[in-house]
Amino acid sequence: MEENLRAERLRKMEDLRKAGLDPYTNDFRPTMTAAEAQRARFAADEDTLKGAIAAGREDIQLVTGRVMTIRDSGKAVFVTIQDRTTTLQLYLKVDYVGEQGLEFFKKHVDLGDIIGAMGALFQTRVQARNEKDGKGHEVTLLVGATKLQAVGGDAPRMPSSLRVLTKALHPLPDKWHGLADVEQRYRQRHVDLIVSPEARMKLRRRARVIQSIRAFLDGREFLEVETPVLQDTAGGATARPFRTHFNALSQDMVLRIATELHLKRLVVGGLERVYEIGRIFRNEGVSRKHNPEFTSIELYQAYATYRDLMELTEEMLHKIAVDVTGSAVVKYAGKDVDFTPPYRKVALGDLVGTHLGAGDQSEIDSVVKGLELALGHVVSDVEPLRLVQKVLSNDEYTAALKELGGAVDAGSEMDFSRATWERHKADPKAFYARLGKLIDASLPRERRRDLALYLLFAVFEHEIEHTLWNPTFVVEYPISASPLARRRDGDPAIVDRFELFSAGMEVANAFSELTDPVDQRGRFEAQARMKALGDEEAQAVDEEFLAALEVGMPPTAGEGLGIDRLVMLMTDSATIREVIAFPQLRRA
């Protein structure tokens, strides 16, 4: 069937050629867009227009667009065309285009074709009535309504007042329903864009979000830069990279998972304020909030702290919301999100403690307490043990487990953990109480605090993150969750960092940068330990970056924002794929 429809259109295309008309021409320039036509001067009705033509005072316009609807009532045909701006109604009437002209149109023009038309603007009775009823202003282009055409009896020649510029061989989907199958919408995005105003709106707003960010940062003397996508080692974030191969150098490479480390090297180089808007690749699953390739913006400002970036972020998001949606209050999933500064600021420990009914836990430094709060509020009962294992060194970890009667003869670390867990999982509460007590007794305060907060962080991600609706800065993150952030002066367990959440999503992550090369090396080594433990996302030691830090990086604050998620907010999109022109799909 599809073949028949196509054959029909192929035949029409050949007919055009036979008539000496190129069905894929490129010599027609519109004088205005559909939107301009809707705003332009127009005749009040057809009689007025007729008078103007007779006097040779009609405004002749050329318009182009894709044929979206055709309403044929015999001697007159209404056609709607759509260009990049909006739609415009064309009116083909035998009086102006002649019998031959009308016949030409009916025989050769299909829905989906791209055409160019010449005529003059007027308003139909229906349009005039609609406008009076407050249904909006709309005009019609009367095709062939020109002095040129009107001269001498049946002179009108269709090809001069209406032409096929591009013949479509494929029919458009149902004009009313469009494409309903989500897969079809993404695989045939070009078709989706033709029939779905929402799809077009989302891509337009995406562009405006980025424009708005650029304008904002350029105004603050940030320099836009570009750094490599192809890298030897992927750093700057905890994620698994995509692997690729560089033939000429016969070496394996990875696609970047963040722009962070290179941007900081530019700050070392003295650029002081830089940002990059670019594609990031993470070899992870897809979800409502995740696409394996996504666009981030990272910005770095010397002589600033994460506190300064809170202010910057508030101003920037407010500007984006107003620029893109016209209002600081944005509707998302039926609820308001208010981007008017200032935003709520809350400490991680306080947020989790309050949520669990345990009061303010901002000053928490007890692993016993941390485990107690985490148990039952993270993914599984083993989860707290895994988290403990990540933060402790191997020696500390095995020592603690052995003390609790761990399986001494187990092979690897993993086996050891599992065997110990098997023995105690019947009563996790008692197990964790004893484990926590042991760790509390053996670690200095700063390490206990770090671990306790690390446990609360897991609770936050699991239970609280998705409930934060209006923009909220969460602060006081544990140091082990932040290998590139600067320690808080006077509280070395936490880092000067915030993450911004809105509509249940993380939209930004920022911190005062760690500029101490010795501390940084230590943090990398802790990451390397996690990697050795089998954590594929853990970061590797980046010697080039460390060498740069040794040259000296000015005190700096840096931030990353997920552009796609921001666009989701600004377009009321439920999934990240809605705001990506061509989201990743499995091979069909």
Next chain:
RNA sequence: GGGCCGAUAGCUCAGCUGGUUAGAGCAACGGACUUUUAAUCCGUUGGUCCCGGGUUCGAGUCCCGGUCGGCUCACCA
């Protein structure tokens, strides 16, 4: 990767506990109509029921396997 759900005409969908030749609207094709706007009216065409097996006298429908997708959990900032 796990669980649940789905795939029928170019598009949007219906198709009952398995039972004649799988239907509708839009689109297409033929016809009527000189101000329509999801135009209307008359007529016609169009199907690998996702793929492959199986059960059955008989499968779009039931079973098994697969492909692709959606939701969700896990992973993941």
